[in-house]
Amino acid sequence: MSGTDHTLGARIGGPRLIAILGPFQTGKTKLFEALLVRAGAAREGAALGDLSPEARAHQMSVEANIGSADYLGDQFTFIDIPGSLEFSHEARQTLPLVDAAIVVCEADPRKIFPLQLVLRELEELGLPHFLFLNKIDTAVTSVREALAMLQPASRTPLIARQMPLWKNGVAIGFIDLALERAYVYREHSTSEIIEIPAGETAHEKEERYSMLERLADYDDELMEELIADIEPPRDQIFDDLSKELRAGLVVPLFFGSAERGAGVTRLLKALRHEAPGVATTRERLGVAPEGPALAQVLRTIHTSHGGKLSLSRVLRGNFVDGQPVLSPEGEEKISGLSRLLGGALSKQGEAREGDTLAFGRLEHAKTGDRLSGDPRLGAKEATKSELIPPPPVHALALKAKDRKDEMKLAGALAKLIDEDPALQCVNDQSLSETRLLGQGEMHLRVTLERLASRFGVTVETRKPTVAYKETIRKRVQSRGRHKKQSGGHGQFGDVLLAVGPRERGEGFHFSEQIHGGAVPKQYFSSVEAGCVDAMGQGPLGFPVVDVEAVLMDGSFHTVDSSDMAFRAAGRVGMSEALAQAESVLLEPVLAVTVYAPSEDISRASAIVSGRRGQILGFGPREGWEGWDKMEALMPEAEMDNLIVELRSATSGAGFYEARFDHLAELTGRLARDVAAARAAAKGNGAG
Known part of the structure; x- marks a missing residue:
């Protein structure tokens, strides 16, 4: 591709924020680096992503990579979001603030369902996005076959913007279907324009017409031109491409090789001309165009030398270094503005509308918070984060x-x-x-x-401790007596308790049936407190639940009785009652919903069943073609590493949600093992 910008259509201009995301190991970080290098922000071979010791040790992205570049007069900030589901939550805090996204993908059936997860999030946000079909240099399928494979992952129609040029089974370049120009790849350089090979002319016309037909679904004028066999003007085609991308009607597909820098310039030019700017993002977020300067924090970084940095998108107006800002926690002052490129910071004097810069030392600002540039007027807009983190697994x-x-x-x-x-x-x-x-x-x-x-x-x-409980099976009566004489006033309390089980989940209940003042009324609450004390640890070593205690009788001493004495008597009486009442162990059981591709749901159900799970039912995942959900009850003790096993069985796409449901009796060998482990822990001083 030559350095001349041949792309037509109205250009947005202004600083833009672009997310790069996609399934694990599709080459997102390579594309992130290739875009920055091609834009002139760094030299070829520079390491710009995955610089942390953890990312290098595990050879994977474990946090977002951030870099800014100026390309042909336009400022771009790219955020490379990790592809592993364990780290892809960064998308939740980032995507609402970006102008467009590049989804890196492969024509690999194993990655279609993870791709669907990515695309669904973009679709629900209404965020314009491009697909970049990576590793075209090693592809074994045609672009048409790839489109057919990828389309089920997207609810929005995919539209091929290019067709590859093949030589001996290797993609050596492409034909741009909008420009009708052919290009030959040059290793780590812009591609070179060539004449469309004679043997490709008919194929190019066919693919171009297919692209125009898809665009015409949303443009009656273009449809009439195609029916009348009139060649539409090129600027009309680019206008349609831009409008339909921004409206979320189509998803353009580009391809190339991030590893070799192939197809990168064409992608940059599409971003420059077709990606919307901050005005569209502001409208999507419901932010008025007028008012004091406003920014939103999309990431928080604690550095060893520079302190806390709040990476923020300026949604409206401008900010300057040293300016007071209002965060939800109060007024603070910006101490430094910086642009990020890999691990390097470059100081800036001003953050313009649309910029994505790090605001220094805003100690109280949180990820997702909005910051107002006018503390006097911006109190209503300096809002707390609405970010809802994913539930832990x-x-x-x-x-x-x-x-x-x-x-x-x-x-x-x-x-x-x-x-x-x-x-x-x-x-x-x-x-x-x-x-x-x-x-x-x-x-x-x-x-x-x-x-x-x-x-x-x-x-x-x-492993986390499972919160086992215990309860009792039968009703008993027990006397609790506390008597102590050590000179002066003694201590005396005497109670007769009737103790029995309650229904599961009903908790503890205390009442009294005292006649004739055997125990004065003022001591009732002390007896109840003593019962509760004894329930902190039952005969099996666990807290006791779902028990009732009735104070039936007792006696007192006019001088030696006290609240403390009757609390001690209640504790003794309850302890002795629990020891006689046939204790039984209870384990927490969770209600679990598993989501998995339909083709993997049988493996997921085997995993759940193998962990003492009780499967309640199956059904389609509503609104998700090719996905099922499974409802089950599972003991909390069986949840450890469930997510690891589940993801392994579902090509990394499966996940679950869980909540406490009830306590269930645990008997037999498992109960004996739990009680023995508890006794051993007490013997070792572990509580």
Whole structure:
């Protein structure tokens, strides 16, 4: 392709934000780097993506790569979003703010369902997007065959913008169907214009007509021209391509090889002329064009030397370094504006409308928050994030290896969660356990590696503790007596309790049937408190639930009785009753919904059944062609690594949602094993 811009059609201009996304290992980061190199932002071979130690260690993107470039006078910022489902949650915070997206894909049937997940998110956002069919140099299918394979993943019609030129089974170039020009690839360089080969003329006319027919579905004038066999003007074709892309009516398909830099210039020119700008994005977000300067944070980065950076898209107006801004938590001052390119920052004096820059040291701004440039007028628009992180599907219990690092661990986790809202940290007081929750085994592994490499905190991890409970099977009566004499006033409390089981989920209930003042009324609440104390740990070692206690009788001493004494008596009476009432172990059971491609649902059901899951039913996933869902009940004890196994069985596309449903009796060997493990833990001082 020559350096001259032959593309027609109205050009938007202004800074634009473009997302690059797609299934795992389709070559997104290679395309990200190739676009920046071709735009002149870096030299050939420069490493611009996946620079973190974690990304290099695992040879995969584990966070978004960000880079800006000026191409033919237009400013572009590209955000390369990881393809692994464990890290693709970054799309949720990024995509609403971008102007258009490039979806990198392959003609690989194993990646069609992961591609469908990506395209569905773009479709629901109403975000214009291009498809880039990568690795054309190793393709074994024609573009038409590839289109037929890819179309089921998209609810929007795909439209081929190019046809390849083949030589000895290898794609050596392409014909641009809108321009009707042929190009030959040059390794890591712009392609060269050539005459359309004589043998390709008829094929080119056929493919071009197919493209125009698709455009004519939304343009009556073009349809009339095609019916009358009138050649439409080229600028009309480009206008249609742009309008129908921006309206979400078609998805243009380009192809090339990111590895070799083939097809990259043509893609850049399509972005320059056809991708909408910030005005369209602002309208999609419901932001008025007039008003004080407004920006939204799309990513938070904590750097070792520069402090906190809030990567922000300027939706309206301009910001300058040192300017006061209003965040949802109050007024702050921008301390530095920077443009990102890989791991490098370049200082900027101003952030213009449409720019995507890092705002320095806004300590209280969160990912998703909106920032107003006028603290006096912008209070209504400085809104908190509406970002809803995906529900966690994997968890680890952790603690600092060195106890003196416990406070350091808490601060480090807070910063990592600030950067990555898909992480959660839960401190469960009842289990004396800190749990880290996220999107999969690799997601949490990378988080732990960051704790060590960035914050110097190493942790010990284990499977989270299952919150077993216990209850009783039969009704008993028990007397609790507390008597102590140690000089002066003594302590005396005496109660008779009737203790029995309740229905599952009804909790604890206390009542009294005292006659004749055997226990004064003022001590009833103390007896109840003592019962609750005893239920904290039953005979099997777990909290007791779904029990009722009735205070039937007792006695008191006018001098030695007290609230403390009757609380102790209640605790003794309840403890003795529980020991006689046939304790039974209860395990938490979750309601689980599994989503998977229809062709994989049988494997998913086998996984669930193999984990003591009770399958309740199957059905199609509403609105998702080729997908099924499965409802099941599964013990919480069987959930560990479920997402790992499920994704492995579904080409990385399957996932689940879960919520607590009920407690169920656990009997037999499993119950004995759980009780034995609890007893061993108590013996080792683990609580």
